[in-house]
Amino acid sequence: MSVPLGAPTDRPATIHDVATLSGVAASTVSRALSTPDRVNIRTRVRIEAAAAQLHYIPNAQAKALSSGRTGAVAVLVADITNPFYFDIIRGTQLQLKAAGYTQLLVDTEESEDVEANTLEQLRKSADGVIVTASRLPDEALAAAAAKLPMVTINRDVPGVPSVLLDTPTATNQALDHLISLGHSRIAFIAGPASSRSSHRRWESLEAAAQEHGVELVRLGPFAPHTHSGAAAADAAVHSGVSATIVFNDLIAIGMLARLRERGVHVPADMSIVGCDDIFGADFCSPPLTTVTAPVEQAGRTAVTLLLSQISPNHGAAPRRQAVLPTHLTIRASTGPAPVRR
Structure with missing residues (x-):
């Protein structure tokens, strides 16, 4: 794919440059990069290729980089092979991408030591962190949250914003x-x-x-x-x-x-x-x-709470906690109690 005549070369690419190069409307580019499921896959691939060729950086990420931030958010999961985390990862990824952030995914291996060391290292490489099913004591999480914006999922620690599945x-x-x-x-x-x-x-x-x-x-x-x-x-x-x-x-x-x-x-x-x-x-x-x-929603909500800490709206206090409802789904593994003889 070649850059069309007149394409900018001495300034950062804009969403309109990506639209011109890929032959679609700017609104389609916005949808493809923020909510990719809403765009035809062939169109999405063409847009992503154009964005890569032009080195396009979404506006929110550009602002983060110019302010000295990394434009990255880390998501810590206890075991990446556990299917429970798949929807959380998908929820955080989609929400972060829509906001112009890169997701850094870390498997803490159900280990307190790995989790603690990772949180310390992330202070230089991420603007914030989402911690799922933490194995650390409350005091350690609170201390880490004092150094780096944090949201926990399925963990209620005083002073640390959280998303709880009820x-x-x-x-x-x-x-x-x-x-x-x-x-x-x-x-x-x-x-x-x-x-x-x-x-x-x-x-x-x-x-x-x-x-x-x-x-x-x-x-x-x-x-x-x-x-x-x-x-x-x-x-x-x-x-x-x-x-x-x-x-x-x-x-x-x-x-x-x-x-x-x-x-x-x-x-x-x-x-x-x-x-x-x-x-x-x-x-x-x-x-x-x-x-x-609602596991994917938990991931999305955690990102919203975290970004309200990283880039709070003027005059608005960041939310501290969200509790999401759950329900029992009845299938064939439960039945009447056996008659004891």
């Missing part, structure tokens, strides 16, 4: 659902010991179980991976419960496989409820009853 409400819905099916001895399969989300769900479930007069046992902690499901399933069978509410879908899917190996039928012998409604939860065998959350 999973305790939906896990209580799961408890109500299981009680309605006749289950009276139920297990909570806990996540990592350092997971605040796991603690929040347990505390909410424990209070609700006492109110309903049913027995709730806590099993775990378990690593949030499919391979943990075998040990979790064995623990559930040994405990004598007829139903489980599981920290996440990965563990729950691993449990389904292990229970099938043991000849324990789901849901005839044991009901399973997961959490997160990840890709695959609806077509595993049997399809998984699970907590559904």
Whole structure:
């Protein structure tokens, strides 16, 4: 692709230059770069090629660079292979791209040390950071947030803006659902010991179980991976419960496989409820009853909260917290409690 006659060479390229080179309207260029799903893929590729050739920098990013900022925002995830994070990453990426920022993605490997070291290093390479499912203590997160604009997802730390998925409400819905099916001895399969989300769900479930007069046992902690499901399933069978509410879908899917190996039928012998409604939860065998959350929206909202710190509107106080609702999605992995003989 060649630059058309009269194209600017001594000044930064504008959106109109990109439009001229790619043969579309400036509004189409804006849509292609901010909300790419709304533009035909061939048109989008042509626009992106023109923008690259002209070294076009979106206005917000240009302003950031001229002010001494990096024009980059880091997103830290605990495990990049966990499908739960896919939609968060997509949400942050789309929202940051629309605002003219580059996303830096970091896998902290479920490690406090990796997370702490990364936050320290990012002070020079990013304008802000979004931390998902942090494993650090509150004090460490608050100290890092004092040095670099930060938003947490699924972690409530005093003084640090956050986006919370209200999973305790939906896990209580799961408890109500299981009680309605006749289950009276139920297990909570806990996540990592350092997971605040796991603690929040347990505390909410424990209070609700006492109110309903049913027995709730806590099993775990378990690593949030499919391979943990075998040990979790064995623990559930040994405990004598007829139903489980599981920290996440990965563990729950691993449990389904292990229970099938043991000849324990789901849901005839044991009901399973997961959490997160990840890709695959609806077509595993049997399809998984699970907590559904607006995960991509959480990523987008986190970016909005972060950018309000980086570039606050004049006279407007940045938002400190957003709580997003969740709900229970009922599928075939839950059923009536078995009749004990």
